[in-house]
Amino acid sequence: MARTPEQFRESGIEVKLDTRVEEVDTSLGRARLADGTSLPYDHLVIATGARAIVPPLPGRDLPGVFTLKNLFDGLRIKKYIQEKPCRQALIIGAGFIGMEMCEALKNIGMEVSVLHRGNRPVNRWDPAFSQLVVEEMSRQGVSFIPDVQGTAIEYKEGKLYLQTNQGPFPADLILIAVGIKPEVALASEMGLELGKTGAIQVDFSQRASREEIFAVGDCAEVFHRVSNRWVNIPLGDIANKQGRVAGRNIGGNPMEFPGIVGAQAFKIFKLELAAAGLDETEAAAAGFQPVSNIVWGNSLPSAMPGSARIGLKLVADRATGKLLGAQAAGENGAVSRINTLSCALWSGMNIDEVGYLDLAYAPPVGTAWDLIHYGAQSLRKKL
Amino acid sequence: MARTPEQFRESGIEVKLDTRVEEVDTSLGRARLADGTSLPYDHLVIATGARAIVPPLPGRDLPGVFTLKNLFDGLRIKKYIQEKPCRQALIIGAGFIGMEMCEALKNIGMEVSVLHRGNRPVNRWDPAFSQLVVEEMSRQGVSFIPDVQGTAIEYKEGKLYLQTNQGPFPADLILIAVGIKPEVALASEMGLELGKTGAIQVDFSQRASREEIFAVGDCAEVFHRVSNRWVNIPLGDIANKQGRVAGRNIGGNPMEFPGIVGAQAFKIFKLELAAAGLDETEAAAAGFQPVSNIVWGNSLPSAMPGSARIGLKLVADRATGKLLGAQAAGENGAVSRINTLSCALWSGMNIDEVGYLDLAYAPPVGTAWDLIHYGAQSLRKKL
Numbered sequence: 230m231a232r233t234p235e236q237f238r239e240s241g242i243e244v245k246l247d248t249r250v251e252e253v254d255t256s257l258g259r260a261r262l263a264d265g266t267s268l269p270y271d272h273l274v275i276a277t278g279a280r281a282i283v284p285p286l287p288g289r290d291l292p293g294v295f296t297l298k299n300l301f302d303g304l305r306i307k308k309y310i311q312e313k314p315c316r317q318a319l320i321i322g323a324g325f326i327g328m329e330m331c332e333a334l335k336n337i338g339m340e341v342s343v344l345h346r347g348n349r350p351v352n353r354w355d356p357a358f359s360q361l362v363v364e365e366m367s368r369q370g371v372s373f374i375p376d377v378q379g380t381a382i383e384y385k386e387g388k389l390y391l392q393t394n395q396g397p398f399p400a401d402l403i404l405i406a407v408g409i410k411p412e413v414a415l416a417s418e419m420g421l422e423l424g425k426t427g428a429i430q431v432d433f434s435q436r437a438s439r440e441e442i443f444a445v446g447d448c449a450e451v452f453h454r455v456s457n458r459w460v461n462i463p464l465g466d467i468a469n470k471q472g473r474v475a476g477r478n479i480g481g482n483p484m485e486f487p488g489i490v491g492a493q494a495f496k497i498f499k500l501e502l503a504a505a506g507l508d509e510t511e512a513a514a515a516g517f518q519p520v521s522n523i524v525w526g527n528s529l530p531s532a533m534p535g536s537a538r539i540g541l542k543l544v545a546d547r548a549t550g551k552l553l554g555a556q557a558a559g560e561n562g563a564v565s566r567i568n569t570l571s572c573a574l575w576s577g578m579n580i581d582e583v584g585y586l587d588l589a590y591a592p593p594v595g596t597a598w599d600l601i602h603y604g605a606q607s608l609r610k611k612l
Numbered sequence: 613m614a615r616t617p618e619q620f621r622e623s624g625i626e627v628k629l630d631t632r633v634e635e636v637d638t639s640l641g642r643a644r645l646a647d648g649t650s651l652p653y654d655h656l657v658i659a660t661g662a663r664a665i666v667p668p669l670p671g672r673d674l675p676g677v678f679t680l681k682n683l684f685d686g687l688r689i690k691k692y693i694q695e696k697p698c699r700q701a702l703i704i705g706a707g708f709i710g711m712e713m714c715e716a717l718k719n720i721g722m723e724v725s726v727l728h729r730g731n732r733p734v735n736r737w738d739p740a741f742s743q744l745v746v747e748e749m750s751r752q753g754v755s756f757i758p759d760v761q762g763t764a765i766e767y768k769e770g771k772l773y774l775q776t777n778q779g780p781f782p783a784d785l786i787l788i789a790v791g792i793k794p795e796v797a798l799a800s801e802m803g804l805e806l807g808k809t810g811a812i813q814v815d816f817s818q819r820a821s822r823e824e825i826f827a828v829g830d831c832a833e834v835f836h837r838v839s840n841r842w843v844n845i846p847l848g849d850i851a852n853k854q855g856r857v858a859g860r861n862i863g864g865n866p867m868e869f870p871g872i873v874g875a876q877a878f879k880i881f882k883l884e885l886a887a888a889g890l891d892e893t894e895a896a897a898a899g900f901q902p903v904s905n906i907v908w909g910n911s912l913p914s915a916m917p918g919s920a921r922i923g924l925k926l927v928a929d930r931a932t933g934k935l936l937g938a939q940a941a942g943e944n945g946a947v948s949r950i951n952t953l954s955c956a957l958w959s960g961m962n963i964d965e966v967g968y969l970d971l972a973y974a975p976p977v978g979t980a981w982d983l984i985h986y987g988a989q990s991l992r993k994k995l
Binding site: 325466469484486490492496501504505568570571581585586589 | 708837849850852853871872873874876877884888947952953954955956958959965971973977978981
């Protein structure tokens with residue numbers, strides 16, 4: 230549960246809000262704060278997170294133009310919508326934030342368009358699955374406009390206009406959601422090493438390039454167990470785990486962070502999408518010979534209420550048969566398949582094992598051969 | 613898809629229905645059929661399944677008294693209900709069949725009582741979870757009567773009466789669902805070895821104690837990867853897998869069955885129950901030192917629609933920290949947790965790894981720390 234600064238103080242922990250750290254002197258072990266005071270430290274944890282990328286669009290600072298990275302951004306958007314008559318919303322970008330916000334804004338009655346410079350949303354997923362996202366947006370009355378490039382935002386007679394290569398789009402509210410990048414300015418100034426991803430380089434104990442300094446969350450790298458590479462995947466569950474690992478190491482109950490397999494998911498209206506591991510491009514870059522296929526089936530026997538069509542893509546290594554990645558999409562059952570397969574990826578299973586995994590079967594909860602089995606067995610034939 | 617005998621014949625496969633095998637002469641490699649003819653074989657697959665246990669209750673053969681093991685039993689029950697006025701049903705037994713049938717009979721408007729000789733239903737699950745089953749039955753208007761022992765079934769003036777240690781229970785239909793046992797009469801007569809479980813002993817290729825004879829499904833044993841013992845768990849998904857393994861070995865594309873972890877599930881009205889691995893008793897019998905705990909949480913963040921209370925029990929080995937078993941119950945999310953944990957059991961994971969598994973997180977589909985993490989981390993503290 231979240232605690233207030235007062236509650237922390239009762240536990241002997243000082244929490245300073247609205248307090249920018251201007252500079253850290255690593256030789257003295259002191260952090261200088263914006264109010265001119267400074268604090269000494271034995272251990273320092275950097276959890277500066279990430280910040281929204283804002284393309285250099287003229288007009289990006291106009292009222293009604295937002296990014297969404299933290300709680301305060303959310304409150305600002307909410308207040309704006311409550312105070313101004315907002316009928317039309319434009320969302321620039323089709324990643325997780327774009328997808329979640331198109332649903333949220335649609336649900337409060339706004340006309341919503343998602344504008345994307347690429348030709349399909351959430352391109353971590355296979356085109357067969359991002360196509361389902363396009364169809365779900367269309368079914369729910371959200372416009373998806375591909376291949377559009379904004380050039381400026383203008384304000385005229387009570388309306389915002391996004392000027393683009395496809396002409397102007399009017400709006401009462403514009404959300405720029407084209408991605409985030411790790412916030413590493415302070416870490417750079419302190420001379421900490423950054424990894425190839427641009428995030429702070431850490432080891433398995435969450436230590437940065439100085440032993441007394443830890444980095445956790447969106448600003449830090451994390452070890453990917455499938456690619457065997459350090460990556461930067463800015464997700465809240467990873468941040469939570471890294472924070473706990475750093476805390477244990479500082480507190481004298483050491484542990485190493487075992488890494489991740491890149492499990493992720495989102496929901497847009499009724500559709501669940503989930504993925505774990507590597508896609509073909511990442512697999513090839515990590516030195517594997519990826520082979521993949523997609524199978525379609527039902528989340529439950531088709532006669533059962535709640536049964537939904539679900540697609541499952543698996544990626545494996547031709548040389549070893551090792552499972553490298555999985556993606557799923559459907560109205561239900563997608564996340565649950567991916568969580569099971571995340572565990573298989575974690576353990577380095579090969580697809581022969583995946584094809585015979587023991588999963589709980591009963592007609593109201595699954596089929597005797599699950600889509601996981603079917604997917605692994607079909608992929609086997611392509612190796 | 614199911615095929616008719618004619619469709620099989622087109623593929624060059626002869627299917628003989630309503631054809632009892634009276635005897636198998638293993639020295640000649642011939643099966644003698646009830647019609648007096650006999651068939652030669654090079655390979656023989658025994659898939660005789662299981663049969664319902666019927667306690668020696670006087671009156672058990674009266675019209676209106678049924679067991680339910682196969683499609684024909686189901687059709688007989690359906691026909692009886694359609695032809696006779698059936699208002700009251702008694703179900704003797706509180707296993708999977710009893711649970712599924714109490715829902716089915718209640719849903720067609722019957723008054724249903726489940727009578728059980730023990731004091732709680734589905735006793736593979738922890739009492740905390742079988743209590744949820746009792747509450748769900750009660751909420752749905754099904755009576756659960758524990759500690760009852762039937763002594764006879766009588767028919768009087770258009771009604772059946774189950775006489776018991778708690779007095780007579782009237783009924784229009786009585787379903788005896790006290791369990792099943794492997795059908796091994798033919799296998800025994802053929803001199804095939806039976807295992808300690810009473811089911812047919814097989815190896816990883818599904819071969820019985822003669823090389824040319826295979827056994828699959830409910831009549832056969834199966835290797836449990838967690839206990840490292842051969843067990844008999846009569847479930848359709850295991851039968852499917854064993855059938856395919858036998859088929860591949862006969863067909864010249866050999867493979868070994870990798871075994872099971874005992875994943876199983878059922879649903880009663882709105883409640884899902886699932887389990888995998890060992891309970892404390894089985895774990896102790898297999899030479900482990902079991903430690904367990906139960907945690908409760910939400911399947912989704914509590915503010916999300918569809919979030920349900922869910923309980924998760926984990927069992928681990930004190931000496932090694934290895935995960936040994938898992939059980940879950942809740943209106944949703946129980947089966948999906950168990951499938952993920954089945955995969956962890958399959959790989960022999962320890963609970964430190966389970967406590968940091970990478971699972972797909974987004975508020976509409978899960979929480980940053982899943983109940984799986986929470987359960988494993990709490991159990992860690994008890995080791």
